[in-house]
Amino acid sequence: MKEFLLLFSILTSVFGFSQQKEFTISWESSKLFGTASSQIEIPSFDKNHFSFTRNTGLQFFAQWEESSYIDENSVELSQVTYQTIAVADLKELPLQNLPKAPKITLQNAIERGNISAYLEITPIIKDQGVYKKITSFSVTYQYGNNPNRSGASTQEITNSVLRTGDWHKFYVDKTGIFRLSKSFLNSIGVNTNVDPRTIKVYGNGGSMLPKANSEFYPLDLQENAIRFVGESDGVFNDDDYILFYAEGPTGYNADSNTNINAYSDKAYFFVTTNGGFGKRIQPLNQPTGDSTLQIDTFQDYQFYEVDEFNIAKIGRRWFGDRFDIENEKSYSFEFPNLVTSEPASVKVLVAGVSETAGSNMQVLLNNNLVSTLNFNPIDDPVLAYGRTYSDDVTLNSETLTVDLVYNNNGNPSALGYLDYISVEATRQLIFEGTQLLFKNNQVASESGIAEYTLSNASNVQEVWDISDKYNVKTVVNSDQSQTLSFKDVAGSLKTYITLTSLEYLQPSRDANTSVSNQNIKGEIFLNSQGVFEDIDYIIVAHNNYVTQAERLAQINREQYNLNVKVVTLNEIYNEFSSGNQDVAAIRNMVKYVYDNASSPGRRLKYLCLFGDASYDYKNRISNNTNIVPIWNSVESFSLTSSFISDDFYGFMDENEGNVNNGRLDIAVGRILANSPQQAKELVDKIEGYYAAEAFGSWRNNFLTISDDVDEAWEKVLQNTTDAIGNEVTDEKPFMNVVKIHSDAFQQESTSSGERFPKVNKAVKDALDVGALVVNYFGHGGEDGLAAERIFTKVDAQDVRNLCKFSLFVTVTCEYTKFDNPQRPTAGEYTYWNKEGGAISLITTTRQIFVTVGVSINEKLGEFLFNFGTNESISMAEALRLTKNDPSIVGINQRSLVFYIGDPAMKLAFAKPEVRLTKVNDVNLSEFNEPIKALDRVKLSGQVYDTAGNFLDNYNGILTATVFDKEIDRQTLGNNGVTENGSLIILNFKTLGETLFKGQATVTNGEFEFEFVVPRDLGIPVGPGKVSFYSKQNNILDDKSGSNFDLQFGGINENAEEDNQGPVITLFMNDENFVSGGITNEQPTLLAKLQDENGINTASGIGHDITAIIDGDETNPFVLNDYYQSNVDDYQNGEVTYPFRDLEPGLHTLTLKAWDVYNNASVSQIEFVVRDKDEELVISNVLNYPNPFIDYTEFWFSHNSSDVLDVSVQIFTVSGKLVRTLNGQTSGGGKVTSSLSKDIVWDGRDDFGDKIGKGVYIYKLKVRSNRLNKQVEKIEKLVIL
The missing domain is CATH 2.60.40.4070 (Immunoglobulin-like)
Structure with a gap:
């Protein structure tokens, strides 16, 4: 693969209000692009301006800061220069969607009030059969008004109608005119012993809410105009009733390309008697002039759509009929009084799944073959292919039969699916006995007065104008004439429905119809004294999870002094989406809070979605986990293009609402709890993260793990991981970076494939010791990390790093694809582990492009580790800033990366600073002798605050770790992969061996400790590292520090002799254990070690602290990292090591330890493992x-x-x-x-x-x- 270069320059000149920018692109050779499992070779340019997805194709993008808002419609492209490009040089670039001319967009990208411009242009076109690439171009644009000012969705603080009164709700499942009887209203709890003129119906219908922030949707429940038959006497008699128009949950939605509400099969309406008289249907105000347009026809839209199958278990699209052995199906549509001279619009959406040969679906209209839709065989990451037939056809019959015939091409496992069939045909405006909903599209494009003529209307009492569903108007057919004519103003699309006593629709009810008073909009900003207070953090929770959500809120109030509010989904839906589940309702509530802050600097910062999510919004699958719904893309076939995202809830500006080019304004996190008990366990972990037991030197550890190199391009995986570790070492020297490069370990061949058993153990041991952050980059999936299974679902459940929970950064495909309840992932198990694993994850849910993974990994560390500052931000905020950074490539894929956990939680960095001040009572600045093996060393130091002030009132315990010089290592090239004839090897550095780890008392800000340097010290002289961690007594506060000034090397030839090995005393679980006693399958070894010169942990050859079980010397447990000396006593210490999954029965454990003089001792203990799940002993x-x-x-x-x-x-x-x-x-x-x-x-x-x-x-x-x-x-x- 050839490298590439890009020259990108921007020149700006100002002419009045017009701005101009010039761009130059230097093209070079193609590159591989894609995920770890599927790659294609395409033309390329600088990664900082390169974007590619299979849906949008190749895009050049640029971002720059602006001082003013741009007019997005003012952009003009000019001075475009091209070079022809040979078809061969296009490599595997998809060509079918290349435009004839460049397509360009320029948008405002607004982040918490900060303005940037975002430009996209298609850099390759096909002009009259010739492929051309752009080499330079200019854009001009003008500044415009603030798109957030007077925006359609920006609302001031108001009250909800639900705040007072007695409220009850019911639902409808279709669109039409409904009848509410007295008995039905009584059944839902409405008090009908009132003046019926006070009865009101509220509701916003069953359509999905707009995803775009700019599209208007009512902020609260709207009152609907109703017809109350019999109310005039002021008494609700038994035969009185209400008629009203209700929009149901069906009807075409262009945003989702469906006819069925994706989130709910019900449309809720609310009834109250609160207040004065209610809104009633009024007569249509007909224009008095002469008609300019005669309307006696209408467009009838019919569809067939059933949602039963989500083919790939991803995305928003569901399918109905399945074609397998039964490969032919027929669908009939009736259009009475058809106008045959007008074409009908027919659309058929289907999908096919075939793993080998392609397949196809034939579409026949009234037995005439009109199209054959071909499906390619699927290939990772594409799990299905969708095809669409859409055409205007001439119908000669009132009946249209659509036949679909699936051809599997001899592959019996191939399947076809129908999404929907829709037909819009023109009919004569003739009443046929049932409710008739009609519209004429021509009216929208004409000005003047339209006159409608409805025939066969003798049974039609009224025609209702339902164009404004909240303010229905009526035309009364007072004389029951056969022909009903009325006029209305043309120029906009109008919709009407006939009212006939022959047919009223009947509503339905849930078991619980009572609606408690609520007022999110009016009360969320009020504190306990009823005074306005800005909100920092919102937690959205299901009613069953409120107790634990409130616990989380209180934790954040105490830890970070945040104003946190918990809001339930039921309240959000009632107030913001008319009682219907809808992801946009949650977003609109969040945006309401964000928009109404007292000042831009006090806007909402954090949002927590407290509950699991699922690709199934409607509980069609078993054991579903749709607790707090998640945004799903319409694309439902590809693991790279179809994705879920919580970013949707964090885009607050008017030109946003999609999850592509916007800038995140809020840090969003999700608590993946799928039961109240699991919610409690996860909040317990969060509480434990701040507990006294969690304070320890593990907080100084950063663990990096890389995949091995199976193909040449994969060297970027270990290179990126190593670079991240080195950058953290340079920027945050107090962090101790542990590198586990898989290819640095010996790979073993097994019947199940290639494996790295020592990597598995190294990872689990490193997690047991504790790491503040764990970063893995490489192949991954739902079952774990790497093809060699270096960390699996089982490992995720077995980790026991209680009170040492890590942030896991795993930007690797589907490690945490949590939206499929029927296949829990390794990432979920890592998070759910109540005794270990992750406190939070920055992780992926779909296959991510390698270039995007590199880009996010490289930028994330800067924000996560607070490079250049000691002020920390939350982990979710670090991810938000990373996603918004202009350097992130593949902007469309950034939403694949999630933050799982509490979005306000900050990494538990210990604050600066612990300093080394003296060596052997000599000031550090004056000490210039190398420290040798077998030297007795005394180190002294002091504790300071972040401003550099000595803390003479600081008292606590210090943990100090002394490392030998850095070690130069290299990977092994296990798979023999070469590049340009050379074996791909990574040379890397790691921390030196641990010379000493012990504890000392800090008194009035000062400490000192002694130790003897092990004989296994590396002889060459070079700088080592002293790492410090301290925690105060009785105060939850800790400090860290490091020093690199000491030189280590050589040996003290005059050291005292020592020929006696250490004293070893062994126990299992605690010091009361007696050899031969019983344990469960996961006992903890407790080894007390004593030696006059201390214990060797320097990992000299053959000098490790090792445990052997049942004489299996080929699989020793190396315990150096688990040893720590006692406080102020380097001669005594202990090893604590948790075993996992030991077999039931009698075991003998042999422990061998060495002192720093390399004298060895051995001790044994016996114990009996009894299976705790089978018997109690x-x-x-x-x-x-x-x-x-x-x-x-x-x-x-x-x-x-x-x-x-x-x-x-x-x-x-x-x-x-x-x-x-x-x-x-x-x-x-x-x-x-x-x-x-x-x-x-x-x-x-x-x-x-x-x-x-x-x-x-x-x-x-x-x-x-x-x-x-x-x-x-x-x-x-x-x-x-």
Whole structure:
């Protein structure tokens, strides 16, 4: 693959209000472009201005800051120069959609009031059969008005009609005139013992809300004009009723290219008697002049559409009839009184899925073949192909039969699908006995007065003008004449419907019809004192999740002093979308809050969508998780072009509403909870992230993981990952970067394919130790990371980094494709793990182009790690700024990257600064001797605040880690991939080996600690690193720091002799364990180590701290990273290591450790693993002390990490019960201790009296409610 160059220059000149910019593009050779699994070679230019998707094709884009808003309609293209380009040089660029002339757009890109211009142009055209590429061009444009000023969707603070009164709701499922009887209103709870003239109907119909911010939609429920038959006497009699027009959830929607509301099959309406008299239908004000247009025909639109299948389980499009063995289907449409001289518009949308040969769908109209729609065989990332037949045809019959015949070309697994068929035909305006909805398209394009003539109208009482559905007007056929004529003003499309007593539609109701008073718009800005207060953060939650959402809100109030409001979906829908589920209703509520801040600087910052999401908005699939709906693209076939996005909720400006070229104004995050219990567990994790137990030196760790190189282009994966690690090292030197390049480990061939078992272990061990951020870049999918499965779903569930939760950055295809409830992903399991895994993720849900992944990874670190500043922003805000950055390529794909988690949460960086001040009591600036192996070293330091002030009141505990010199390493080239004849190898640097890790007391801002340098220190002299982390006593505050001034190397030839290895004492789970005791499958090794010169953790060859289980020396557990010396005592320390999934049965563990002089010691311990999910086992039952006088504890070992119910019954030797003690084991889930001593006794009976001396019998009962099992054991005790 050849590299490319682009010269991009912009010259600006100002002539009055006109602006001009000139662009030059220098084209060079093509490049590979695509995802990790599917790539094509296309012409290319500078990545900073390069955009390509399979839908939009190749685009040149540019962004620049502006001081004023541009007039988006004023852009003009000029001075375009071209070069011809040979077809061969176009490579695999799709040619079918290349324009004849350049297409150019210029838009305002507004980010929280900051203005930029965004330009797109098609750089390749096809002019009269000749392909040309643009080499330079100019654009001129003018400044215009603020598009947000007086915008259609910008609303001032107001109150909702729902704030007062008694409200009830019902729904309709089709469009037409409905009848509301007294009995129906009573059934939904409406008080009909009122003056019926006060009864009102509110509702906005069943259409989907506009996605574009600029399109108007009512901010609140609107009152509908109704006809109340019998209200004039002021009494609601039994035979009185209401007639009103209701727009149902069906009807063509161009934005979604469907006839069915994607979000709801119901259109809700609301009834109240609050206030004065209600709105009633008024007569149509007919113009008095002569008609200029005679209308006796109308366009009848009919469709067939059923939503049953989402072919690829992605996108907004659903399909109905499926063609398989039954490959032919027929559909009939009736058009009475057809005007055969007018063509009918027929549209058929179908899709096909075939994995080998292509297939096709034949379209026949009244038995005449009119089209054969061909489907290519699918190929990743395209999972289906859609085709459309659309044409104007002549119909000679009132019946149109559409036949579809699917040809699988001999592939029995191939499938065809029908999306919808629509037909619009012209009919004579003749009433046929049922409600007739009619419109004439010609009226919209004509001026003057239109006169409508409706024939066969004797049964038509009225014609309603429903063009304004809230203010219906009527024309009464008072004499029941056969022909009804009326006039209306032409110039806009008008819609009418006939009213006849022969047919009224009937509404429906849910079980719960009562609507509580609410007033989001009027009250959301009010604080507890009723005073306006700007909102920082909104949490949108389902009603069942409100308790946990409120917990999250309170956490953010306390942690960041944010004004957080929780709003329920039900309230949003009632107030912003007439009770119907709709993603735009959520966006409109958010925009209302954003727009009404007291000043631009106080606008809404964060939005949390508290709940899981699904591609199925209507619960058609089992175990659906449509808790808080997500925006879905209309494209539903390609894993690169079809995507979900929460960015939709963060575009606040008038020219936005799509998810392509806008600038995000709000940082959005999602809590992926699909049950209230899971919501609690996730909020528990968030709470734990800020807890005292979470403060530790792990916060200084940054873990990078890269995929290996299977093809030459993949070197960019490990190169990018390595560069990210190096940049963090340079910009934030207090961070300790751990690099796991897969190709630096030995690859192994197995029956399941190539694997990296040591990478699997290295990743899990690094997570157990703890890392503030984990960044992986490479291949990935729903099942895990890399084709070699270096981190799988199982691994994600097994990680046990409790209180050391990481941010996972995985910009890799579908790692967290969370919108398919039937296939949970590795990313979801990483997040759901309640005892480990991720606190949040910056992750992808679809296949992402490699160039986009590189671009986002490169820019994200700058914002995430706050380069150049100590002021941190939230993780979601870092992603928002990254997506908005002009350097991000593939702007259409940026929405594939999600933030999962609390959007206000900041990374738990320790603040600066801990400083090294002295070495061996010599000022650091004066110390210039190298530190040698076996030297006894004393390091001293001080703690400062961010302003550089010494903190003489700072008291706490310091963790210090001393690293040897950086190590030069290289990858192995396991797969033998070459480029230009050379094996692709990455040379990279890592932190040096750990020479010492220990703790020291910080007193009044000062500390010191000693250690002996291991003999395994690298001999050459060079700079090492001292890493500091400290946390204050009794205050949740921590500091970090680092130093690179010390030189390490050589050996102290005069060091004291030491020939004695360390003392090792082993336990499982806790220090009460006795060798041979029982544990569950995931016990924790606890090893106490003591040596007069300290323990070696420098990873010299053969000198690691290792654990061997059952003599398997080929798979040792290397525990250097799990050792830490005690506070102010380098001679004593401990190893804590959590084992995973040990087999049930007896095990022998052998631990070997070395002191810094390389003297070794070995110790063993035995333990019995019992499966906690199969049986509950207790052993070692005793009471201590025994005998006793007035205090004893009841001890027993068990194999469960659950909270267990414990009962102790104490009997005399004759069998009389004298005391019953009840309690529970401590821990549960978070503690793996196998020893319980939670029940104590003071030697008194149930009445509190002291019992006599002697021997007693006690029965210990232990019960697991989860397993529904109980065990018991009888022992003796003696009272003195």
